[in-house]
Amino acid sequence: MTVEDLQELAEKEQQRQSGKKHRILYCSAAGCVSCGGDKASEMLKTKIKERGLEHECEVIGTGCMGLCGEGPLVKVQNDNTLYQNVDESAAEQIITSHIVNNKKVEKNLCDTSAPFFASQTKIVLENCGKIDSESIDEYIAAQGYEALAKAVNEMQPDEVIEEIRKSGLRGRGGAGYPTGLKWGIVRKAQGEQKYIVCNADEGDPGAFMDRSVLEGDPHRVLEGMAIAGYAVGASQGYVYCRAEYPLAIERLKLAIKQAEKNGLLGNRIMESQFNFRIDIRIGAGAFVCGEETALLQSIQGKRGNPIPRPPYPSEKGLWGMPTVINNVETFANIAPIIRNGSDWFSQIGTEKSKGTKVFALAGNIRNTGLIEVPMGIPLRKIVFDIGGGTEEGTEFKAAQTGGPSGGCIPKEHLDLTVDYESLATVGSIMGSGGLIVMDSTSKMVDVAKFFMQFCMDESCGKCIPCRVGTRHIYGLLDKISKKKATQDDMVLLEELCMMVKETSLCGLGQSAPNPVLSTLRFFRREYDELLQPVEMYLGEPGTVVDFEK
Amino acid sequence: MSPADQQKHPSGDNRFKLLDRAITKHQGRGDALIEVLHVAQGIFGYLENDLLIYVSHALKLPISRVYGVATFYHFFNLKPKGEHTFVLCMGTACYVKGAEQIQTALEEKHQCRFGETTKDNLVSFITARCVGSCGLAPVAVLDNAVVGKLNPADAAKRVEQWTNSVPEVVS
Numbered sequence: 001m002t003v004e005d006l007q008e009l010a011e012k013e014q015q016r017q018s019g020k021k022h023r024i025l026y027c028s029a030a031g032c033v034s035c036g037g038d039k040a041s042e043m044l045k046t047k048i049k050e051r052g053l054e055h056e057c058e059v060i061g062t063g064c065m066g067l068c069g070e071g072p073l074v075k076v077q078n079d080n081t082l083y084q085n086v087d088e089s090a091a092e093q094i095i096t097s098h099i100v101n102n103k104k105v106e107k108n109l110c111d112t113s114a115p116f117f118a119s120q121t122k123i124v125l126e127n128c129g130k131i132d133s134e135s136i137d138e139y140i141a142a143q144g145y146e147a148l149a150k151a152v153n154e155m156q157p158d159e160v161i162e163e164i165r166k167s168g169l170r171g172r173g174g175a176g177y178p179t180g181l182k183w184g185i186v187r188k189a190q191g192e193q194k195y196i197v198c199n200a201d202e203g204d205p206g207a208f209m210d211r212s213v214l215e216g217d218p219h220r221v222l223e224g225m226a227i228a229g230y231a232v233g234a235s236q237g238y239v240y241c242r243a244e245y246p247l248a249i250e251r252l253k254l255a256i257k258q259a260e261k262n263g264l265l266g267n268r269i270m271e272s273q274f275n276f277r278i279d280i281r282i283g284a285g286a287f288v289c290g291e292e293t294a295l296l297q298s299i300q301g302k303r304g305n306p307i308p309r310p311p312y313p314s315e316k317g318l319w320g321m322p323t324v325i326n327n328v329e330t331f332a333n334i335a336p337i338i339r340n341g342s343d344w345f346s347q348i349g350t351e352k353s354k355g356t357k358v359f360a361l362a363g364n365i366r367n368t369g370l371i372e373v374p375m376g377i378p379l380r381k382i383v384f385d386i387g388g389g390t391e392e393g394t395e396f397k398a399a400q401t402g403g404p405s406g407g408c409i410p411k412e413h414l415d416l417t418v419d420y421e422s423l424a425t426v427g428s429i430m431g432s433g434g435l436i437v438m439d440s441t442s443k444m445v446d447v448a449k450f451f452m453q454f455c456m457d458e459s460c461g462k463c464i465p466c467r468v469g470t471r472h473i474y475g476l477l478d479k480i481s482k483k484k485a486t487q488d489d490m491v492l493l494e495e496l497c498m499m500v501k502e503t504s505l506c507g508l509g510q511s512a513p514n515p516v517l518s519t520l521r522f523f524r525r526e527y528d529e530l531l532q533p534v535e536m537y538l539g540e541p542g543t544v545v546d547f548e549k
Numbered sequence: 550m551s552p553a554d555q556q557k558h559p560s561g562d563n564r565f566k567l568l569d570r571a572i573t574k575h576q577g578r579g580d581a582l583i584e585v586l587h588v589a590q591g592i593f594g595y596l597e598n599d600l601l602i603y604v605s606h607a608l609k610l611p612i613s614r615v616y617g618v619a620t621f622y623h624f625f626n627l628k629p630k631g632e633h634t635f636v637l638c639m640g641t642a643c644y645v646k647g648a649e650q651i652q653t654a655l656e657e658k659h660q661c662r663f664g665e666t667t668k669d670n671l672v673s674f675i676t677a678r679c680v681g682s683c684g685l686a687p688v689a690v691l692d693n694a695v696v697g698k699l700n701p702a703d704a705a706k707r708v709e710q711w712t713n714s715v716p717e718v719v720s
Contacts, residue, residue, distance in 0.1 A: 030680075030682055030695070031682045031684050031685060033695075034682055034685065034688075034694075034695030034696070034697060035685055035697055067684075068682075068683070068684025068685070069684040069685070071684065071685075203678065203679070204679070205639070205640030205641045205642070205643075205644075205678050205679035206640050206641035206642045206679060206683050207679070207683075208679075208682070208683055243587065243624050244677065244679075244680060281583070281584070282583065282584060282587060283583075283622075283624075284583055284586070284587065284622030284623070284624040284625060285622050285623035285624035285625075286621065286622050286623060287678065298583065299580070300580045301578075301579055301580035301581060301582035301583055301618065302582075302614075302618065303617050303618055303621040304621065304622075360683055362641070362642035362645075362683035362684065362686060363641070363642050363645045363646070363686075364645060364646075368642075368683065368684040368686075369684050400641065403641065434641065434683075436641045436642055436645060438645055442645060450641070450644055451641075454678065458678075460621075
């Protein structure tokens with residue numbers, strides 16, 4: 001596959017697509033499929049066939065279109081009509097009424113001028129909703145693999161790294177480490193074999209950003225990994241995908257096969273000297289394997305126990321070799337940056353947090369689903385404009401970001417801008433992108449307990465602060481929630497949280513107390529209200545209490 | 550396939566041939582342990598001790614290592630599962646939307662805690678930490694079918710379809 005071949009393929013596919021009178025795209029991601037999307041898409045195909053319209057009309061499965069709470073979603077591409085809640089009967093009408101008689105199906109119409117759609121900036125999700133998620137040709141027609149061609153044919157590896165560094169891209173897994181810096185370290189590190197690892201172990205409950213990218217636009221991730229391999233001198237890549245995402249795994253396997261068949265992965269990519277293979281490794285249900293060192297242990301067939309850093313994976317990763325390990329969303333940003341240039345990317349976002357972030361909006365909010373917004377957007381805009389606010393009759397109480405490692409942001413901080421630094425000032429983190437909105441029915445002590453139970457269950461057990469600490473913090477939260485705790489327990493709770501945070505071996509333990517500390521900071525009254533009154537343990541006024549007993 | 554692969558397992562169980570094929574596909578490498586255990590569980594339903602010993606011999610790994618990996622990861626079952634599985638998502642979005650109430654209702658009705666199987670071996674109740682369909686919270690996976698926007702009554706009705714073998718209710 002040469003650059004000319006790639007361009008030819010792109011033009012051919014673009015012509016084929018414009019030759020179709022109608023392109024009907026149905027969301028084929030797990031969310032819409034599980035609420036009847038598969039039946040709706042079958043109906044679309046059946047009706048097209050019945051009417052003999054296959055030559056002018058195609059029905060394609062595409063990636064997540066965002067408004068998951070109103071799925072199944074179907075788009076008629078030519079006139080940009082989006083339909084929501086498409087059941088079999090609506091699917092039938094889309095064909096018989098809209099396609100055949102040019103009369104839209106009013107009751108299922110979705111308003112695409114609403115803030116949910118209009119206020120988003122799509123980079124990572126730019127192809128989701130536009131291309132067939134199982135076709136490499138459609139990806140190529142949408143400028144797919146152009147960036148890889150540019151990197152391999154026109155740029156030196158150091159130039160690629162410099163471009164990524166200048167763009168200001170930071171790791172989207174949650175920690176926000178500068179990607180260009182990481183790649184630079186791996187390039188300089190000594191090792192006879194280097195590796196590129198994609199962290200697709202999206203374990204945060206409430207997060208489904210990576211799943212949507214893998215299901216909807218898998219080639220994007222592969223291209224990003226290949227560019228990384230070229231930049232640092234790696235010839236082998238692994239995608240570590242959690243086992244709970246079978247559809248994503250299936251789509252990745254297909255994409256890898258397609259790329260290999262087209263000379264875009266494997267040996268002598270684009271007729272150059274660059275070789276790069278990608279294999280998939282499947283997780284087995286351990287949240288801790290989202291931590292980079294634990295993930296690498298898992299790829300090596302071991303228990304997912306993190307190991308102390310330094311040395312960092314950039315110097316000693318897989319099998320002791322220099323390894324780039326980045327999140328799915330990070331890799332999804334690489335191709336557009338190489339294609340459009342670092343200046344284009346660095347104009348979006350804030351001074352220290354460039355680009356966009358994909359968030360999974362869920363909880364008590366009207367518009368649940370996937371959104372992509374520029375860094376620095378006010379939280380209020382996400383919750384009330386894009387999200388549509390909370391359900392009628394309920395009031396916003398807090399927005400939780402960062403999953404079990406993050407914190408709750410209360411009403412007073414709704415004007416906070418969403419970027420790495422600002423979130424840290426309120427005791428939360430960006431995290432991988434889960435954003436849960438809570439209303440007054442959520443009791444914050446229960447929320448803290450919920451997250452602590454999760455961390456306790458998922459603790460790998462290697463270090464005492466996390467293994468024992470989380471258990472005791474959970475015990476105290478349970479005692480508080482059952483109204484059996486005292487002020488002494490509160491003191492102990494805070495001490496324990498600081499100890500676990502400061503002495504745990506890995507990020508899981510270090511951030512496990514965050515939800516507790518965050519809710520203590522902003523919702524202390526809810527804790528205090530559950531405590532036993534002082535009289536209960538001090539006895540009647542005038543009684544002498546023997547504290548030694 | 551090498552002669553060793555073509556040998557029948559002493560039990561005469563032909564499923565071991567399928568497992569051997571997967572092991573050969575990974576060149577018998579020790580680091581493919583997790584992949585091999587996935588295949589083994591897919592074939593046999595659960596990972597009993599004899600199976601773990603078989604895998605340890607095939608991959609030339611200590612049995613302690615294989616047992617350590619099998620018990621570390623939530624996905625692997627060392628005990629047989631029930632005829633049906635009810636996987637309740639306890640992710641944050643589902644929790645906020647009331648998944649706990651569904652759990653309590655089902656535990657009370659069937660006298661079986663989540664993480665266990667009913668006494669008649671009919672239903673295994675399992676909690677998952679997030680199945681990634683947060684837009685449909687609360688979500689449960691009933692025998693591989695994802696069902697969203699559940700409530701305790703709805704969940705109970707669906708489980709009843711298994712326990713009473715009533716004809717499937719069209720949702």
